Amino acid sequence: MAYDGKLLARARGELENIRRNNRDEMQRRYAEVTARVPEICRIDERLRAHMAQLVRLTIGKGPDLKERLAEIRDENLDLQMRRAELLTEAGFQSDYLDEIVACPLCRDTGMFEGRVCSCLDKLYNRELTKELGTLMRRGDERFENFDLSLYPQTVDPRTGAPQRDTMRMVFDACRRYAEGFSESSPNLLFQGGTGLGKTFLSACIARVVSARGFSVCYDTASAALEYYERAKFSRDLPEGEAAALRIRRMESCGLMILDDLGTEMTTPMAQSALYTLVNSRLVNGRKTIISTNLTNDELSKRYTPQIASRILGEFKTLPFVGEDIRRLRHGG
Ligand SMILES: Nc1ncnc2c1ncn2[C@@H]1O[C@H](COP(=O)(O)OP(=O)(O)O)[C@@H](O)[C@H]1O
Ligand SMILES: [Mg+2]
Ligand SMILES: [Zn+2]
Numbered sequence: 001m002a003y004d005g006k007l008l009a010r011a012r013g014e015l016e017n018i019r020r021n022n023r024d025e026m027q028r029r030y031a032e033v034t035a036r037v038p039e040i041c042r043i044d045e046r047l048r049a050h051m052a053q054l055v056r057l058t059i060g061k062g063p064d065l066k067e068r069l070a071e072i073r074d075e076n077l078d079l080q081m082r083r084a085e086l087l088t089e090a091g092f093q094s095d096y097l098d099e100i101v102a103c104p105l106c107r108d109t110g111m112f113e114g115r116v117c118s119c120l121d122k123l124y125n126r127e128l129t130k131e132l133g134t135l136m137r138r139g140d141e142r143f144e145n146f147d148l149s150l151y152p153q154t155v156d157p158r159t160g161a162p163q164r165d166t167m168r169m170v171f172d173a174c175r176r177y178a179e180g181f182s183e184s185s186p187n188l189l190f191q192g193g194t195g196l197g198k199t200f201l202s203a204c205i206a207r208v209v210s211a212r213g214f215s216v217c218y219d220t221a222s223a224a225l226e227y228y229e230r231a232k233f234s235r236d237l238p239e240g241e242a243a244a245l246r247i248r249r250m251e252s253c254g255l256m257i258l259d260d261l262g263t264e265m266t267t268p269m270a271q272s273a274l275y276t277l278v279n280s281r282l283v284n285g286r287k288t289i290i291s292t293n294l295t296n297d298e299l300s301k302r303y304t305p306q307i308a309s310r311i312l313g314e315f316k317t318l319p320f321v322g323e324d325i326r327r328l329r330h331g332g
Contacts, residue, residue: 007127188288255288282310
């Protein structure tokens, strides 16, 4: 998994907040305890003085080094035992003054065995989900808010079924997909006209899948393909670097939602970028949802045979039918 620098920095900031809160709590506890048992303060002063003495002794390497070290160690043990006694006698838990860490693996540093620790990874995914939220314009895209009554009962001549029935099937398939999302899930192609709920349902899926801990990335096709252009033509500029990171994320995230395919410009550059994105995800077994207003014929005409055959062959199609909901709502 590639990390986006900006989001990783935010996740690190979150970890720093956790660390600061724990430090504050440790200080509060220390003040609380020493107000009641001042002797603990003096014991800690002695322990600190011993530390300094130890350092001096080892550097100085005097003739009686061994004996002096043993003396200090014994005295330290006594002091620590006395300290624990005082603590419990005053009614505190014996670990009340110990360091507080949220993650015992990395002790809240975010790094464990030279890699990003699972706790920081979780914070990172949370940032990712937050960002996903801002990409989804309204925030009411949830399965519970999906309104089937917006789809007419009219029989669709192509399927021979009432449009609402088709959309009930699509809705159920999307919900099951989100709830059971895994490495063996299929890729989906949302196909149908404008205003039929393709973006709405992909946002519902994104919300559920990312809440289940998968990394989810959402972009319109035109935005996604522009990143490739920017990465190429602004390679040495900050925006080129940001674009390269974004591309890595689009190519490696658990679920990529590529919205509105067919509205972007068709340049050779865009075609090759689209092929790279779709193909690299297929090769690595990463799941993709593509939504488009284009029919199969239109897809085949617009894109190279390599792209069209990938999309038509490796994606499960969900047909979106009905009447433009945006127009219905605005009384048009
Ligand atoms: N089943 C639904 N229930 C409630 N609102 C919907 C539903 N489908 C779409 N909408 C709303 O209708 C508008 C158009 O839907 P959208 O998902 O953008 O269509 P598409 O992506 O297919 O063009 C959006 O404002 C969306 O929130
Ligand atoms: Mg849309
Ligand atoms: Zn950790």
